[in-house]
Amino acid sequence: MNYILHILIMIEIYLILGLSLNLLMGYGGLFSLAQAAFYGVGAYISALMMINLGMNFFFTLPFAILGCMLLALIVALPSLRLKGDYFMLATLSFQTLVFTILYNWIPVTRGPYGIPGIPSPVLFGFKISEVWQFFLLGLVFTAAAVYVFKKLYHSPYGRALKAIRDDELLAVSLGKNTTQFKVTAFVISGGIAALAGALFAAYVSYIDPTSFTLDESIFIVTIIVVGGTGNLKGPIIGAFIILIIPEILRFLNIPDTMAPNIRQIIYGALIVLMMRLRPQGLLGDYRFE
Numbered sequence: 001m002n003y004i005l006h007i008l009i010m011i012e013i014y015l016i017l018g019l020s021l022n023l024l025m026g027y028g029g030l031f032s033l034a035q036a037a038f039y040g041v042g043a044y045i046s047a048l049m050m051i052n053l054g055m056n057f058f059f060t061l062p063f064a065i066l067g068c069m070l071l072a073l074i075v076a077l078p079s080l081r082l083k084g085d086y087f088m089l090a091t092l093s094f095q096t097l098v099f100t101i102l103y104n105w106i107p108v109t110r111g112p113y114g115i116p117g118i119p120s121p122v123l124f125g126f127k128i129s130e131v132w133q134f135f136l137l138g139l140v141f142t143a144a145a146v147y148v149f150k151k152l153y154h155s156p157y158g159r160a161l162k163a164i165r166d167d168e169l170l171a172v173s174l175g176k177n178t179t180q181f182k183v184t185a186f187v188i189s190g191g192i193a194a195l196a197g198a199l200f201a202a203y204v205s206y207i208d209p210t211s212f213t214l215d216e217s218i219f220i221v222t223i224i225v226v227g228g229t230g231n232l233k234g235p236i237i238g239a240f241i242i243l244i245i246p247e248i249l250r251f252l253n254i255p256d257t258m259a260p261n262i263r264q265i266i267y268g269a270l271i272v273l274m275m276r277l278r279p280q281g282l283l284g285d286y287r288f289e
Contacts (some may be wrong), residue, residue, distance in 0.1 A: 005131045009203060011243045013196050016145045018223040018235030020192035021150065025221075026229030026286050027158060028185040029165035031084075031230030034075070034091035034222045035193050037098035038068045038116035042194025043201040044102065044109060047118045057121035064198045065191045072106050072190030076183045095217050102209040121202050134203050141199055145192060148149075150232055152188075162230075163187060165286070190196025222267050225274050228284020237283050242267070 017035060024030045049055045075144050079090040109115070120129040121137065128137055152158050157206040164171040164178045171178055201207050219242070227238020246263050254262060279289040 002131045004066070007243065007247055009131070009135050009138050011239050012135075012142040013200050013203075014220070014223060015142055015239040016199075017193055017195040017238060018227065018239050019145050019149050019232075020189045020196070021220055022229055022235045023152070023161075023185050023192075024189050025224055026231070026234065027153065027161045027165060028182055028284045029286075030080075030182065030186070031088045031221075032091040032186075032189075033088060033214065033217045033221065034095040034098075035189070036212045036214070036216035037095045038072060038190040038193035038205075039197040039200070039216070040098060040209070041071060041199030042068050042101060043207050043212070044115070044197075045194070046198035047115050047201040047207055048108070050119050051115065051117065057119070057198070058123065061195065061198055064194045068194035068197075069187045069191040072187045073183065076186040080179060080182050080186065092214070095214050099209055099213055100169075102212065109209070112152055112208060112210075114205045114206055115201075116203045118201050118207070120205070128202075138199060138203075141195060145195070146232065148192075153232060157181070157184075183241075219267070222271055224281070225271050226281055228281025228286075230280070230284050230286030233283040234281050234285075238281065241282075277279050278286050 017039060021032065021035050024032050042064040045067050046057065046060040049063060050057060075094050079087055079094070082090055094212050103111050105111065106113070122128070128134060160171070160176055161181050164176065164181055168178050177205040200211075223238040223242050224235060224240055225238075227236065228234025245266055249259055249263060274281060
């Protein structure tokens with residue numbers, strides 16, 4: 001039972017990450033490879049505050065979210081002056097920079113040694129340490145993220161962001177400040193990714209930089225590409241499919257030395273097939289080009 005709950009918790013975490021990236025890719029039309037960077041910074045801020053300052057998990061959340069939102073703002077202001085592939089390269093550079101800092105700033109992040117012994121969350125004196133308790137906590141966070149994005153997608157802001165994605169010149173002619181809309185989307189996306197990072201750190205009780213690499217950003221992009229963008233359904237189905245695939249491989253008696261490579265081959269094949277046969281993903285509304 002704990003095994004199933006563990007898979008569901010990881011689906012919850014990646015569903016939050018998928019929703020956060022969907023705001024950029026599906027609604028803003030911005031291809032970002034930096035989602036794992038915000039995911040990791042959020043995890044480190046929460047973990048370091050819990051260990052070094054003795055703070056409760058729930059009190060660290062605002063700092064992790066606001067810290068990543070501020071970082072996203074700093075990155076967005078110069079990066080969003082770029083278009084298309086150049087913006088993607090800017091986010092790639094930021095992702096690489098964050099990983100390098102996490103890996104080499106040993107006095108603070110402990111670098112490759114990681115941060116062990118991250119305390120469990122405590123809510124009203126009740127310690128959340130069992131797997132089923134984390135599942136319920138993740139379910140609350142996921143439901144909150146789904147609710148927020150549902151409201152955001154159907155708000156005037158969401159409709160304006162879609163208009164900018166489809167025809168930015170037309171949106172400018174209607175008086176929309178397109179840069180402001182894009183910066184806001186980037187900031188919100190970074191803040192929600194930090195929420196997933198804090199939840200991940202508290203759940204596994206150990207983090208190191210290898211959990212927040214470029215491969216992780218590509219993995220999050222895969223969720224969006226397979227599930228679809230431009231609506232709420234795509235990231236949800238994408239997270240389930242992409243997280244279930246590795247677990248299916250476990251039952252095929254594939255040697256441990258081969259399983260990671262086969263998993264990467266499957267992910268790559270899925271991306272190629274989707275780009276070739278259904279660019280909008282399984283349940284997506286927007287065809288990302």
